[in-house]
Amino acid sequence: MDEEDYAWLEIVNERRRSAGLRAVKQEVFEMLMDRLEKEGHAASQRAGRHDVPSIDEDAVCCICDDGECQNSNVILFCDLCDLAVHQECYGVPYIPEGQWLCRRCLQSPSRAVDCVLCPNKGGAFKQTDDGRWAHVVCALWVPEVGFANTVFLEPIDSVASIPAARWKLGCYICKQRGAGACIQCHRGNCYTAFHVTCAQQAGLYMKMEPVTKDTPNGTHFTVRKTAFCDAHMPVDGDGGDSGDSATPSTTTAVAGAPAGERKAASDEKVKTIRQNMRKVRKLLAERRNSEPSQPMVSVPDIPPEVLATFASRLQVQKKGVFIKRLQSYWTLKRQSRNGVPLLRRLQSTHQQRKEQVTLPVENDKRANILLEQLRYWQRLRQNLEKARLLVELRYGRA
Incomplete structure (x- = not known):
């Protein structure tokens, strides 16, 4: 029992005393809560679900839009909203044990949040220094914005340093002006503006690459960010060294190909981009007009006949009313914990199932290594137990 349990049970007992009923003992409360957890666990197994959100094996990071991962930079999934992010992209240097929630689900699970830098909903959020x-991804691309801590990538700071002219720019993708801060095309003499998330959903060319510069004070490492509108984006995926060289007529050139074929390929690529742009505009408009959906917390539904079975063995006055109140309290407590079981041993089972879903097949080798280590420690424990018995026999004879 924790402080919430003690407070709830005290309130219920006060009401029962005022109604002339005997109070419910703490031991009975603990037994019933334990039974509810076990029955809920069994109900989830019978229903074919394991209180684990479905994981898309082909999911990509919503920040960098890449599905590749390494041992030191895996893709994490939020246990509440299924957000997929790389460790490095979201600022998670160490994989947490047990449940992992993104910052939005951790600090604002029941209320949708809005991005101060764009009008789009959903995605990987972090709080700014002003709350x-x-x-x-918006904080990464807006030039004036940064992170107070570059390891954990939070909080997002310097939002106040964005010039007023950037706030007034209108996004040519979503057709909204003054809604967030836009960036502009890197093509010389092109002032087309767009929101970072709008450009990401439209599939515009956006690339970050490390750059080393040798200076008298030593070598400095910087990041070069290049983004183009659909009229100037490189269609072969190579942006060149500067925005001036990124035009459809130059970037589609293939060595040895006739000029007519190059122009036809360029026109076809631009046509595809324009069609995709219309689809994105329609999709963004639908999302703005729809209500933001909140992640649903999965709590097992215990059948009434099961409740009646173990309630029949309970020696409590008006036990039917008490069981209903207790079940409601248990459900609310599970929802406040984002569906995580209250019993520690069931939490470990919950995490093991999640790992079985998220870990790739190649980790079977690691499992075999851990199994061998477990067998070694078991043999060592048995040998130590034998040694202890021999020592006891030796002192017994003496």
């Missing part, structure tokens, strides 16, 4: 929220 607002912003997309991590």
